[in-house]
Amino acid sequence: MDNNIDSAIGAILDAILAEEGRMAPKKRLVVEAAILCFAEHGYDATSTRMIADRAGVAEATIFRHFNTKKALLMRIVEPVVKRLLIPAVEEEAGVFREQAKGDYRAFIRAIFLSRLAFADRYAPLIRIILQEYLVNEDLRQMLNAYAGGVLAKVSQEAFGDFFASGEIKDFPTDRLLRWKLSLFAGYYINRTILAPGDWDDEAEVDAMLDLIMYGIAKEK
Amino acid sequence: MDNNIDSAIGAILDAILAEEGRMAPKKRLVVEAAILCFAEHGYDATSTRMIADRAGVAEATIFRHFNTKKALLMRIVEPVVKRLLIPAVEEEAGVFREQAKGDYRAFIRAIFLSRLAFADRYAPLIRIILQEYLVNEDLRQMLNAYAGGVLAKVSQEAFGDFFASGEIKDFPTDRLLRWKLSLFAGYYINRTILAPGDWDDEAEVDAMLDLIMYGIAKEK
Amino acid sequence: MDNNIDSAIGAILDAILAEEGRMAPKKRLVVEAAILCFAEHGYDATSTRMIADRAGVAEATIFRHFNTKKALLMRIVEPVVKRLLIPAVEEEAGVFREQAKGDYRAFIRAIFLSRLAFADRYAPLIRIILQEYLVNEDLRQMLNAYAGGVLAKVSQEAFGDFFASGEIKDFPTDRLLRWKLSLFAGYYINRTILAPGDWDDEAEVDAMLDLIMYGIAKEK
Amino acid sequence: MDNNIDSAIGAILDAILAEEGRMAPKKRLVVEAAILCFAEHGYDATSTRMIADRAGVAEATIFRHFNTKKALLMRIVEPVVKRLLIPAVEEEAGVFREQAKGDYRAFIRAIFLSRLAFADRYAPLIRIILQEYLVNEDLRQMLNAYAGGVLAKVSQEAFGDFFASGEIKDFPTDRLLRWKLSLFAGYYINRTILAPGDWDDEAEVDAMLDLIMYGIAKEK
DNA sequence: TATGAATGAGCTTTCATTCAT
DNA sequence: AATGAATGAAAGCTCATTCAT
Numbered sequence: 001m002d003n004n005i006d007s008a009i010g011a012i013l014d015a016i017l018a019e020e021g022r023m024a025p026k027k028r029l030v031v032e033a034a035i036l037c038f039a040e041h042g043y044d045a046t047s048t049r050m051i052a053d054r055a056g057v058a059e060a061t062i063f064r065h066f067n068t069k070k071a072l073l074m075r076i077v078e079p080v081v082k083r084l085l086i087p088a089v090e091e092e093a094g095v096f097r098e099q100a101k102g103d104y105r106a107f108i109r110a111i112f113l114s115r116l117a118f119a120d121r122y123a124p125l126i127r128i129i130l131q132e133y134l135v136n137e138d139l140r141q142m143l144n145a146y147a148g149g150v151l152a153k154v155s156q157e158a159f160g161d162f163f164a165s166g167e168i169k170d171f172p173t174d175r176l177l178r179w180k181l182s183l184f185a186g187y188y189i190n191r192t193i194l195a196p197g198d199w200d201d202e203a204e205v206d207a208m209l210d211l212i213m214y215g216i217a218k219e220k
Numbered sequence: 221m222d223n224n225i226d227s228a229i230g231a232i233l234d235a236i237l238a239e240e241g242r243m244a245p246k247k248r249l250v251v252e253a254a255i256l257c258f259a260e261h262g263y264d265a266t267s268t269r270m271i272a273d274r275a276g277v278a279e280a281t282i283f284r285h286f287n288t289k290k291a292l293l294m295r296i297v298e299p300v301v302k303r304l305l306i307p308a309v310e311e312e313a314g315v316f317r318e319q320a321k322g323d324y325r326a327f328i329r330a331i332f333l334s335r336l337a338f339a340d341r342y343a344p345l346i347r348i349i350l351q352e353y354l355v356n357e358d359l360r361q362m363l364n365a366y367a368g369g370v371l372a373k374v375s376q377e378a379f380g381d382f383f384a385s386g387e388i389k390d391f392p393t394d395r396l397l398r399w400k401l402s403l404f405a406g407y408y409i410n411r412t413i414l415a416p417g418d419w420d421d422e423a424e425v426d427a428m429l430d431l432i433m434y435g436i437a438k439e440k
Numbered sequence: 441m442d443n444n445i446d447s448a449i450g451a452i453l454d455a456i457l458a459e460e461g462r463m464a465p466k467k468r469l470v471v472e473a474a475i476l477c478f479a480e481h482g483y484d485a486t487s488t489r490m491i492a493d494r495a496g497v498a499e500a501t502i503f504r505h506f507n508t509k510k511a512l513l514m515r516i517v518e519p520v521v522k523r524l525l526i527p528a529v530e531e532e533a534g535v536f537r538e539q540a541k542g543d544y545r546a547f548i549r550a551i552f553l554s555r556l557a558f559a560d561r562y563a564p565l566i567r568i569i570l571q572e573y574l575v576n577e578d579l580r581q582m583l584n585a586y587a588g589g590v591l592a593k594v595s596q597e598a599f600g601d602f603f604a605s606g607e608i609k610d611f612p613t614d615r616l617l618r619w620k621l622s623l624f625a626g627y628y629i630n631r632t633i634l635a636p637g638d639w640d641d642e643a644e645v646d647a648m649l650d651l652i653m654y655g656i657a658k659e660k
Numbered sequence: 661m662d663n664n665i666d667s668a669i670g671a672i673l674d675a676i677l678a679e680e681g682r683m684a685p686k687k688r689l690v691v692e693a694a695i696l697c698f699a700e701h702g703y704d705a706t707s708t709r710m711i712a713d714r715a716g717v718a719e720a721t722i723f724r725h726f727n728t729k730k731a732l733l734m735r736i737v738e739p740v741v742k743r744l745l746i747p748a749v750e751e752e753a754g755v756f757r758e759q760a761k762g763d764y765r766a767f768i769r770a771i772f773l774s775r776l777a778f779a780d781r782y783a784p785l786i787r788i789i790l791q792e793y794l795v796n797e798d799l800r801q802m803l804n805a806y807a808g809g810v811l812a813k814v815s816q817e818a819f820g821d822f823f824a825s826g827e828i829k830d831f832p833t834d835r836l837l838r839w840k841l842s843l844f845a846g847y848y849i850n851r852t853i854l855a856p857g858d859w860d861d862e863a864e865v866d867a868m869l870d871l872i873m874y875g876i877a878k879e880k
Numbered sequence: 881t882a883t884g885a886a887t888g889a890g891c892t893t894t895c896a897t898t899c900a901t
Numbered sequence: 902a903a904t905g906a907a908t909g910a911a912a913g914c915t916c917a918t919t920c921a922t
Binding site: 244245246247277278279280281284285 | 902903904905906
């Protein structure tokens, strides 16, 4: 599990590095400590002193690299959203659509499982986002700006394909998207935060797909 | 809208009153101010000074009635959950099950719509719960303790009925409950917080029911 | 000398009391400490911790009574300017004008000596004003607003009288006022700050009056 | 006006250059930025970061060239005082005394106007001196050391001459010097800082000279 | 010469809370 | 029941300065 977290942090660091090139060693330590503190205690309950202590760094060092505590949060979350979540969603959508060859269920399945893997990879960050989304307006706007458009677009394109294939009832895409997001988020929160334990992701995803497919399939 | 909020606060006050009888006038003012502040800014971003100012009361008055800030939060949320959410769910479940006469869809529909009305009635409180659920451990435990058991029980009983009626596939009830909660919460957050505006609740609920019913209906 | 400072502080406290009624004992201590610190080290070089320590009070106490450090400064300076400097100037001008019975020199002499006594009485405050006047815009504006108008008015009225008496050359009053202020301030700064010691105020004031009235040229 | 400031900075730079020969380009930038910042915000309200940003230079560069912030201030002010103010005063005094040929008024007039021009040429620096004189002990001592003696000497010599010429009443020179400085400074502050605008320097200086020479009493 | 990185000490201000009245 | 006064602890942040490169 520690390994998972370490690798999650490594992945987040890579995303930030890709944004701003080489990174001072202490800055890296700050980011690592901040991710852990924010994820464990939430943003408000994390003090800059906590982060500094955990990073083994002077408090002032935090502010030299990130002007404010809020900026530190954003600089951790934004690159992952912008450079990983979004591009991955777009690229993936193309690939999976191709692979699925008109099979909507297969398409959604691939996306669900891959996004689940993504969320696991960036687990601490996902936790931060879930905790702050309703309370932190900047973060909410950033996420809506990046994610809103892309998700809608991808969802719409893909749905168009499959709708044309005659497999599916006629639906407003945004409603369908909302359902999928709700089910996905509900499952993720449950299996990861509320009742962590042994979950059979494939079985659960398949069950959700049954729900969705029979729910939205054209009646014969 | 202000009327809605006023009536929501009145309803919350009633729930608290039902718990502890007559309430000192300044205490009432504190509760009112606290609900608004917590809902607007979140728990952490609300200072006791803010609450006192908004209530037109000395800061010390808050602490005469509620020993800590956290206790104030809990005393606002708990009675509503304990005295309104839970009993209503239980009672309702019985009534609706009776009325539905074996029609699972009608049963869920009644519950969805009535819970939507409930959430609207207590809108600021719902917002507080959504914001704090993942961040505030006390609140999460309290909610899980009260709601978890009841929801599971109600859901299970009702589902048992309807399952016996042969209408529905065989499902683990907790999974079905999770789906319904996910869809419900997803819709509520969207229509109330993310994209408030004109939503046709009945149509949306019916669509969700289509999804659920065709999704889980036994294939013929 | 300590006695002088004590009495100066007492006088300043009285002015503040007259503005805002009864004063909490620790608040009074804060004001006393702040006056001394500001006068001794200047505003910027005085930390709120210094004031708190000197007052034997928690730092937070300062901010409970005065929201900001700057507000503390203004609340010390403003009442004295507004309630003592200004009214005194106005009242005095009337009295002295009467007493002088058309003798401009006697009039100015009385004012100079009385203002010198005033400045001594409020010595620490005068020092604060001199130090901050050019650097602190709020303070400068406040002083200009209160003092500017009154001084000009008083000076103009008095000068009108004496000019009519035929004693004095025709002069723009503001220029004459500026000269008098320059000479007065120059003398005060010199005898109080730059070269404190034994000064014969009456002799110096008389010499200034000679200068003003007759200049330095030998009479032919 | 920007031209004036630019030329003022150029003049100050020249004075520093004269002290220490060739100057590294970034050092020059630091000096320029520091003068502007100190004059605009005062010494305390100017951070080294502000200076560095304005100069387009790293903060550390400031400290490579000037060991402390205070040293930077002094290195800006001192050369102008030492190499320009003082020598000019001394030289000028000789020249003007010669030119005035025993006419004290003409002598003072020449000095007043030339010093006014000097103050304008070094306007930002003069502002810095006025702001810091009472608050910064080092600066005050430096100024007193350089200026005090010279002014007294020049004033005394000149006054001796003119007193011998029988033109002037017998006066303690320091008192006369103080009056002239007070009037001069009072005029400068007024016309430059408090009420900038169109001032007729020659007329104002002549009026001051009238005051000094003949006072304001009507000649009989 | 010039700087990016780092920091210890200190800043003003805010916080939830206590207590005497 | 209600509060004005007071506070210890801690918050986020800034400062002038150092140092390795």
